[in-house]
Amino acid sequence: MQSVLDNRPSLKAEIDKVAEVALYLWQKGWAERNGGNITINITEFVDDGMRSMLAITEPRPIGTTLPHLKGTWFYCKGTNRRMRDLARYPMDNGSIIRILPDCAHYEIVADKPVAPTSELPSHLGVHNYLIAKGSPYKASVHTHPIELVAMTHSKHFMEKDVATNLLWSMIPETKAFCPRGLGMVPYMLPSSVELGEATIRTIDEGYDVVMWEKHGVFAVDTDVMAAFDQIDVLNKSALIYIAAKGMGFEPDGMTAAQMQEMSVAFHLPK
Numbered sequence: 001m002q003s004v005l006d007n008r009p010s011l012k013a014e015i016d017k018v019a020e021v022a023l024y025l026w027q028k029g030w031a032e033r034n035g036g037n038i039t040i041n042i043t044e045f046v047d048d049g050m051r052s053m054l055a056i057t058e059p060r061p062i063g064t065t066l067p068h069l070k071g072t073w074f075y076c077k078g079t080n081r082r083m084r085d086l087a088r089y090p091m092d093n094g095s096i097i098r099i100l101p102d103c104a105h106y107e108i109v110a111d112k113p114v115a116p117t118s119e120l121p122s123h124l125g126v127h128n129y130l131i132a133k134g135s136p137y138k139a140s141v142h143t144h145p146i147e148l149v150a151m152t153h154s155k156h157f158m159e160k161d162v163a164t165n166l167l168w169s170m171i172p173e174t175k176a177f178c179p180r181g182l183g184m185v186p187y188m189l190p191s192s193v194e195l196g197e198a199t200i201r202t203i204d205e206g207y208d209v210v211m212w213e214k215h216g217v218f219a220v221d222t223d224v225m226a227a228f229d230q231i232d233v234l235n236k237s238a239l240i241y242i243a244a245k246g247m248g249f250e251p252d253g254m255t256a257a258q259m260q261e262m263s264v265a266f267h268l269p270k
């Protein structure tokens with residue numbers, strides 16, 4: 001069967017990265033059933049041939065108007081689709097959509113009429129914000145990392161930057177590769193407008209990774225692999241913390257001076 005990815009190696013490479021990350025999410029136990037979402041802005045890979053393609057669905061409302069998405073294209077995981085299936089067949093479990101000129105509707109262009117995630121309005125809201133800010137970020141990933149979610153069941157860890165500083169102090173790489181830390185959003189109904197707005201506010205405060213209390217993380221970065229890496233290093237730190245606790249002691253953590261030394265040596269933002 002023909003695919004829009006045929007003879008478009010750079011677009012295919014981006015979708016292949018989504019499939020690879022989807023497999024990691026499943027293997028890590030972070031993507032039970034249809035849990036999690038990935039949305040990537042693929043506008044830079046769209047050529048004239050794609051622009052002239054007819055849609056395979058009628059226009060559908062986004063549910064909100066997002067003025068900075070004029071002329072943009074996205075690959076989105078399908079609603080009710082499993083990450084483990086997407087890993088093998090990304091174009092059967094997700095679709096390529098384009099935003100219509102009114103910035104309030106989208107249509108599916110390829111390969112199959114797979115309806116995008118129910119989280120589409122909040123994911124697109126974040127992309128609308130990123131474009132408005134001139135950000136180079138093109139990918140958003142939502143998933144359920146077990147140990148990070150477990151931490152949010154503690155009021156203490158939900159306080160601003162308590163989890164960030166603990167996780168940074170477990171191993172130097174976490175501060176280097178998740179340099180803006182972990183923003184915390186209190187529990188809100190999944191898929192709600194309020195949760196989407198709180199996520200954007202938290203990204204705007206300077207975080208790339210946002211923790212939703214008792215639910216999961218939402219990460220943004222230049223591409224899907226980089227967004228995954230930020231979540232992965234944070235969860236690695238959580239595992240080190242748990243391992244130390246399991247050995248019966250509270251881990252010392254790197255000192256404030258050691259973490260400051262990292263910031264200077266690697267020109268980190270915080």
Ligand SMILES: [Zn+2]
Pocket residue numbers: 035036142143144190215216
């Ligand atoms: Zn979720």
